[in-house]
Structure formats: C-alpha cells, structure tokens
Amino acid sequence: MQTIIITGATSGIGYECALELARMAPDKQLIIPCRNLQSGQKVVKKIQQQTNHQHVICMPLDLESLQSVREFVQLFSEQPHRGLVALLNNAGIQHADETRSTRDGFEATFGVNHLAPFYLTLLLLPFMSAGSSITFTASGTHDPKQTTGMPTPVYTSAEQLAYPAKTNESPVAVGQKRYTTSKLCNVLTTYALQKRIEKLNIRVNAFDPGFVPGTGLARSYSPFLKFISNYIFKLLILLHPNVHTARQSGKNLANLAYGDAYKAYTGKYFEGKKEIPSSEDSYRQDLQKELWETSLKLTGIKPEQTSIPLP
Known part of the structure; x- marks a missing residue:
C-alpha cells in the first residue's frame, strides 16, 4: 500500500488536511507522526470515525530531535508499503517567551521548522518515485511586502540561526522574527530542493495557509496574546482575503499535495489555491x-542515506 505522511496533523490546519487526505485517498496509508502516541491515537480514531478510512496510523516523531527523525525513517522503512506518494512538512512552532533549544542544541524554531523537516525529507527521498510530491508549509510572513504585521525575516547565516547570539530585544519580537525567518528557510529549501530532484520527477512546492486564527502556533503566547489570537483575530476572516479557517487551509494544503489539479506544478509558491511570487x-x-x-x-546526513548527490 502506498503512503502519505503529514506532520503537525494532531490539530489545526494539519488535522483538517489529514481529514481531507483520508477522503481523497481511501486506498493509501496515512501516517500521522506525533510526539505523544496517546494523543496521536485519539486523532487517528477521530479521522477513522469521520472518514471511515481504515489505514490511518500514528508513528512516534519528535522534531526537536534528529535522532527521533532517524528512528522514524527506520521504522517507516520496516513498514509493509509500496512507496511514499506524498510528504507534507506541515508542523511548526513559534515561541514568544525565552529562547529554547532542541535536543541537538539548535535554536528550537529553526530546528523544528527548518532543520528537522529538511532532514526528514532527504532521508525519505529513497522511498519516493516519479509522481510523488513534497510540500512545505511556509507562511506569507516570510515576505516583507505582505502586510502581515510580523517582522521582516533576518537571514544572516544558517549557522547563526542555529546558534543565535544573546539579544536584549523583547522575547515576543525575537520569537516572531525567528518564526518569519524559519518560514523563509522553508521557501529557500523548496527552491534548492527542486533543482536537485527535477530529474527524479518528484515535485516540491511551498504553501502559505494564510493567517489561521486559533491554531497551535500560539501555544507559547501569554494568556492575553492567546485570547487575541483565538478570538479577536477570528473576526479578520470576514475582512481579509488571506485569513482562513483551519478547514479551508487544510483542504487547500491537501489539494496542493495530492490533488490532480496541481500535478504539473513544482518549485512554486502557493497562497491558498493560487500560485504567487514569494519574497x-x-x-x-x-x-x-x-x-x-x-x-x-x-x-550530518550522509550520501548513502538519501537518493540525490550531496551537496
């Protein structure tokens, strides 16, 4: 059985996307990676109940650990399957408090939003074939020309993003800047990867879900900021064209990754349903x-662990 993998599918956009994928691909195995298997099993049960899809499973994956990424891929390689038809790198975090680090010592926003999905993608490439797709959930906040209210990304070097110097800026401002910069990294990776997998006929695109009030990205906000994100910003859905419900954005993501209408697109950036220029x-x-x-x-990926020449 062929397989679809979507990270960040236990809530919000990812959950709605997983629901849509289960409806679109009843003959495919749907894997929901998750840190907490108990929570993951509850999500699997909900998806099965709502779609009657009987081939949904969760597998352990902690994007704050490169070892966990390797273990996930090893476990996947031992599954009875006939290849990976779609990989959706949808999981993401944003911290608005103190600087946090992954288990490998990287700044957490950069580590979880960029390095882990980058690593996961390269390790999973050997299981993909012509016609497969890779999708990175990016964000319009990576583009200074978009009126998002978020700070402009500051890309100095990947090394400095992984190991940032101490700063006197407010934690909220720093967290937002790290988030927008990590989303720029998602788009940069999309374009860099597309050049390297073009001959394999595997397509890769970046996706801006728009602003989706009430998603898990606000999990580290203060109670006041959580209230603003979860309730006040929901009014923007009626006023701004790129503000969507989780269900709308989840469906858009599922269609880009697996829908017939997008099979000719690769190396592109999408805002919802439409292709637009990125920053x-x-x-x-x-x-x-x-x-x-x-x-x-x-x-630390090795040439024998992936299917494209390195570097």
Whole structure:
C-alpha cells in the first residue's frame, strides 16, 4: 500500500488536511507522526470515525530531535508499503517567551521548522518515485511586502540561526522574527530542493495557509496574546482575503499535495489555491546554497542515506 505522511496533523490546519487526505485517498496509508502516541491515537480514531478510512496510523516523531527523525525513517522503512506518494512538512512552532533549544542544541524554531523537516525529507527521498510530491508549509510572513504585521525575516547565516547570539530585544519580537525567518528557510529549501530532484520527477512546492486564527502556533503566547489570537483575530476572516479557517487551509494544503489539479506544478509558491511570487530574498541563489550546505553539515546526513548527490 502506498503512503502519505503529514506532520503537525494532531490539530489545526494539519488535522483538517489529514481529514481531507483520508477522503481523497481511501486506498493509501496515512501516517500521522506525533510526539505523544496517546494523543496521536485519539486523532487517528477521530479521522477513522469521520472518514471511515481504515489505514490511518500514528508513528512516534519528535522534531526537536534528529535522532527521533532517524528512528522514524527506520521504522517507516520496516513498514509493509509500496512507496511514499506524498510528504507534507506541515508542523511548526513559534515561541514568544525565552529562547529554547532542541535536543541537538539548535535554536528550537529553526530546528523544528527548518532543520528537522529538511532532514526528514532527504532521508525519505529513497522511498519516493516519479509522481510523488513534497510540500512545505511556509507562511506569507516570510515576505516583507505582505502586510502581515510580523517582522521582516533576518537571514544572516544558517549557522547563526542555529546558534543565535544573546539579544536584549523583547522575547515576543525575537520569537516572531525567528518564526518569519524559519518560514523563509522553508521557501529557500523548496527552491534548492527542486533543482536537485527535477530529474527524479518528484515535485516540491511551498504553501502559505494564510493567517489561521486559533491554531497551535500560539501555544507559547501569554494568556492575553492567546485570547487575541483565538478570538479577536477570528473576526479578520470576514475582512481579509488571506485569513482562513483551519478547514479551508487544510483542504487547500491537501489539494496542493495530492490533488490532480496541481500535478504539473513544482518549485512554486502557493497562497491558498493560487500560485504567487514569494519574497525577493527567497529567490537568492546565494542564500539557497548557503542554507542547503550548512543544513547538510548541521544534520550530518550522509550520501548513502538519501537518493540525490550531496551537496
């Protein structure tokens, strides 16, 4: 049985996307990676109850640990399957308090939002074939020209993003900047990867879900900011074209990753249903190259672990 993997599917956009994928692909195995298997099993049961899809499973994966990523891929390799038809790198975090680090010592936003999905993708490439798809959930906040209210990304080097210097800026401002920069990394990775897998006929795209009030990204906010995110911002759905419900964005993500209408697209950036240009910096080949090469070094991936030449 062929397989679809979607990270960040226990709530919000990812959960709604998983529901849609279960409806779209009843003959495919749907894997929900999760840190907490008990919570994951509850999500699996809900998806099965709502869609009658009987091939949904959860598998342990902690994106704050590169070892966990390796163990997930090893476990996946032992599953009875006939290849990976779609990988959706949807999980993401944003911290608005103190600086946090992954188990490998990387700044957590960069580690979880960029390095772990980068590593996961390269390790899973050997299980993909022509026609398979890879989708990175990015964000319009990576583009300074978009009126998102979020700070402009600051890309210095991947090394400095992984090991940032101490700063006197407010934790909220720092957390937001790290988030928007990590989303720029998702788009840079999309373009860098597309060049390297073009001959394999595997497509890769980046997706902006728009602003989705009430999602898990606000989990580390103060009670006041959580209230604003969960309730006040929901009014924007009626006023702003790129503010969506989790259900709307989840369906858009599922269609981009697996829908017939998007099978000819690769190396593109989508805002909801439509292809649009990404930020000017995202097209800079020097940034793409620096991020790619440093990410290879930071993750320690070996040539025999993936199916494309390194670097």
